Amino acid sequence: ASVEMSSPAAASSYWRVAGYSYLKYSNMCAEMVRSALKPAAKESAKIREAVYFRSAKWANGQAEQNVITDLTDGAAGKLG
Amino acid sequence: KQETRKMSLRRATQSGLSVVRRMEAAQRGLVTSALRLDEEKDQSAEQKEEFLKKFEPIGGTLAPPEFPSNFVKSSGEASQEGTPDKLKFNFFMPHDTVYRGEQVDLVLMPAVTGDFGVMPGHVPTVAELRPGLVTIHKEMDKTVEKYFVSGGFAFVHDDSTADVCAVEAVPLEDLDPEAIKAGLADYTSKLASVQAKGDDYEIAAAQVGVEVYSAMNAAVGN
Numbered sequence: 096a097s098v099e100m101s102s103p104a105a106a107s108s109y110w111r112v113a114g115y116s117y118l119k120y121s122n123m124c125a126e127m128v129r130s131a132l133k134p135a136a137k138e139s140a141k142i143r144e145a146v147y148f149r150s151a152k153w154a155n156g157q158a159e160q161n162v163i164t165d166l167t168d169g170a171a172g173k174l175g
Numbered sequence: 176k177q178e179t180r181k182m183s184l185r186r187a188t189q190s191g192l193s194v195v196r197r198m199e200a201a202q203r204g205l206v207t208s209a210l211r212l213d214e215e216k217d218q219s220a221e222q223k224e225e226f227l228k229k230f231e232p233i234g235g236t237l238a239p240p241e242f243p244s245n246f247v248k249s250s251g252e253a254s255q256e257g258t259p260d261k262l263k264f265n266f267f268m269p270h271d272t273v274y275r276g277e278q279v280d281l282v283l284m285p286a287v288t289g290d291f292g293v294m295p296g297h298v299p300t301v302a303e304l305r306p307g308l309v310t311i312h313k314e315m316d317k318t319v320e321k322y323f324v325s326g327g328f329a330f331v332h333d334d335s336t337a338d339v340c341a342v343e344a345v346p347l348e349d350l351d352p353e354a355i356k357a358g359l360a361d362y363t364s365k366l367a368s369v370q371a372k373g374d375d376y377e378i379a380a381a382q383v384g385v386e387v388y389s390a391m392n393a394a395v396g397n
Contacts, residue, residue, distance in 0.1 A: 109379055109382055110379045110382070110383060112375070112379075113375040113376055113378065113379030114375065114376055114379070115376075115379055120326075120383060121325065121326045121327070121342050122342065123380065123383050124306050124325040124326045124342070124343075124383060124386075124387050125325040125326070125342040125343035127325070127358070127383070127384060127387040127388065128306070128323065128325040128343045128345060128387065128391065129343060130354070130358070131350055131351055131354045131355050131358055131388070131391055132345060132349050132350065132351060132354075133349055133350070133351045133354075134351075135349075136345065136349045140343075140345075143270060
């Protein structure tokens, strides 16, 4: 993705300049808000962060092995 | 093709336009496409009926389809009604709804360009929200609710309806001041250490952390 997506006159946000898309940025913000919740509300909120999908390659009309891809920890581009 | 004023007035009257438009059209002695569009709108009701009749026998269990014109108010209507005394407020998240069609007096929102308040009759606006507090005055200064939003968008429509779409919106009471203090200190130190390395990506991530935690810190009143 190109870094400078707006007209020359408009300034880009710092996250756009650094290479984050709006989706990544807003999901990162949401994750931070969730981690600052009180323990009671936090548990039900943290479930929303799970991102995973299951996929399988098909050959000869048969589904081969199910592969589960879990992006929960990788999606938001966390630090360390 | 020249039309006389009399002819255009007759035409305008026949197509069922509002009085103002009729007079305007007559005075200018013009034929405008707006007159034709309004004629088409009258026909569209019949066209919809026809389509729905054709759809019914093959629709099965499907609900009958909607038409774009069902959702669009003609531009004159909203301004003619006058300003309602309450704002119709919707507050959505992807996974949940905080408010839908709630009648409120005032909503304060933290936009990227600055804070602004929405009351009935507010000019139509689209605003990107920054992490901050959305304050809802159901009864001005009497029933006040605060939600911290992580970001999103706010839309104000011309009929005194406002929508806030946030990724995450939590009641202010649900934020943990201790966790916020710790997180803010954590990200501030991370920012300092990462800036030395010069990796834009990581610096931005730390900056986001500082931005969000500072906003939460201010909201909670630390």
